[in-house]
Amino acid sequence: MCESSAYMITPEGETKIMDYVVDIIPNDDGSLTLSDLLGGTKIVQGRLKEVKLLKHKIIIEGIAV
Template identity: 60%
Template structure:
């Protein structure tokens, strides 16, 4: 499977915000829609900083 874990960059480092992410969709006003394999959904304010498919990692930088 190709699920990834999403992290939000904070001043303290990377904070895990969602596991088993299978869908990321950019929305208006600097927001991202995330959905996991079980159907849980979240909308996060931020922009994609990195997507590393080998490490199954999505890094989101908080919108300024």
């Protein structure tokens, strides 16, 4: 399986925001749309910081809104 877990990092620390992520789509407003294996979606304000393919980990840096 190639699904990954997405984590948001902020000055307060790291928080898991979604499991089984299969797609990441950047939006025109600077946000990211994450989609999971079952078709669920989540829109987050942040920028893609790092993807660790062997660890199945996606790290998104939070943007203050």
